[in-house]
Amino acid sequence: MTAADSASAAASASASATVGERGAAPLYRREGAYIPRIAAVHDLCGYGKCSLGVAIPVLSAAGCDVCPVPTGLFSSHTAFPGWYMHDTTDILADYLNAWKGIGVEIDAVYSGFLGAPEQVDVIRSLYAEHPRALRVVDPVMADHGKVYATYTPELCAAMASLARDADILTPNLTEAAIILGEPIGENWAGTDIPDAEAHRMVDALVAMGAKHVVLKGIQREGESVVRNFVGGVDMETCEVSNEYVPYMLHGTGDVYASCVLAAVMAGRGLVDAVAFAGEFVHDAMLVSAEQPAFRDRGVSFEPLLGKVTALLG
Numbered sequence: 001m002t003a004a005d006s007a008s009a010a011a012s013a014s015a016s017a018t019v020g021e022r023g024a025a026p027l028y029r030r031e032g033a034y035i036p037r038i039a040a041v042h043d044l045c046g047y048g049k050c051s052l053g054v055a056i057p058v059l060s061a062a063g064c065d066v067c068p069v070p071t072g073l074f075s076s077h078t079a080f081p082g083w084y085m086h087d088t089t090d091i092l093a094d095y096l097n098a099w100k101g102i103g104v105e106i107d108a109v110y111s112g113f114l115g116a117p118e119q120v121d122v123i124r125s126l127y128a129e130h131p132r133a134l135r136v137v138d139p140v141m142a143d144h145g146k147v148y149a150t151y152t153p154e155l156c157a158a159m160a161s162l163a164r165d166a167d168i169l170t171p172n173l174t175e176a177a178i179i180l181g182e183p184i185g186e187n188w189a190g191t192d193i194p195d196a197e198a199h200r201m202v203d204a205l206v207a208m209g210a211k212h213v214v215l216k217g218i219q220r221e222g223e224s225v226v227r228n229f230v231g232g233v234d235m236e237t238c239e240v241s242n243e244y245v246p247y248m249l250h251g252t253g254d255v256y257a258s259c260v261l262a263a264v265m266a267g268r269g270l271v272d273a274v275a276f277a278g279e280f281v282h283d284a285m286l287v288s289a290e291q292p293a294f295r296d297r298g299v300s301f302e303p304l305l306g307k308v309t310a311l312l313g
Contacts, residue, residue: 025234027167027212028108028134030267037104038265039133041069041111041123042254048077049298050251051113051140055258058301059110061308062262067104069095069122072115077250077298078149085150087115092122100129108134110261112254113141115150117158127165134264137166137210138257142174145188164209168270170257172217176201179208191219195229195239202231214260214274216253219244230274240271242278245285251298256281259308266311280307 030036038059042051052068059066069092075084109126127135139159141151151159160179163169173191177184180201189197198218205213212232219226226244231237259280263273284301288294 026267026269027264028267030265035063035065036107036265037065037067038108038110038261039067039069039106039126039130041071041109041114041119041126043072043074043113043115044068044070045074045077047075048080048250048296049301050077050254054251054254054299054301055110055112057305058255058258058308059262059265061305062266063309063312064262064265067099067106069126071113071119072150079250080296085115089116089118089122092119093125096122096125096129106130106133108136108261108265110136110138110257111162112138112257114155114159117152117154120158120162123162124165135165135167136170136257136261136264137163137168138170138253139163139175139179140253142178142184143172143253145174145184145186145190147174147178147184163205166210166212168212168214168260168264169205169210170214170216170260171205172253173201173215176205176215180204191217192221193218198227198229198239199231199237202229202237206231206233212270214270216256226278228274228278230271232270235270238271240274240278242275242282245282247285247289247295249285249288249295249299252281252285255284255299255301262308263311268311276311280304283307 040055042055044052056066070088072088073086111123141148141156141159156178163179174184198215202213202215215229224244225241227239227241229239256277259277260273263276284299284304287303288300291297291300
């Protein structure tokens, strides 16, 4: 067994021990040979693996038909200097009206990074057109107490309003604070928060309207685990933990949310889906560290996509 295999086994054991038998019933029931169709409302980034560049391969590996709805075109993600963005807001209404004309049916609407407040209305039009579709909102707008460069206060407020409509909401701690109208910046509490505070935030997000919440990235000083808290209208809030990898890579949040949805669309319960996503991201970070200039390349998940396909077994 390699070092990566040993670390993966340790992470899996940690998740299993924490989760036990708890968790909600499956949010999507896969039937026979049917291939579910997902509208992926994200930006398309040329370099620095994230957003649609992650969602399409991960969800495709789970046997899903991914239909991209590009919210923006980026030369690279915004951590690189000199990035270019093209806002696609003006084309999206015609883009989706063309889908209506050919009878596109959607089983899930999965949204992430948005380019303008008006794009929330575009997502809501998809909700209205496909009322039975699962609504998955990854409110990509901030991290580590800082809002991303392209996000205005108006866009943050629009994202917070969209979060209320989610069947599955997957914020990190900064995004959860923004949605709840709580302080970030110098007043942000950081990732070292107690269980009671994590439970409070999950409960508050559910009270606002989100049916299920995955609160990501609680990492306490001196601990070697990352804790995620899962709760919802039909389940008791519980913790799913994985081994902490001591470096940051761009795109891990997109991989995580895409893996959660991949497992859900394969018929797994939400707690099992969160455990799978944490293990997958952990293992992908280990693979990434073997690549040249890996901190710039982003998370290297490609060799592990077979694990996503195995969800269908």
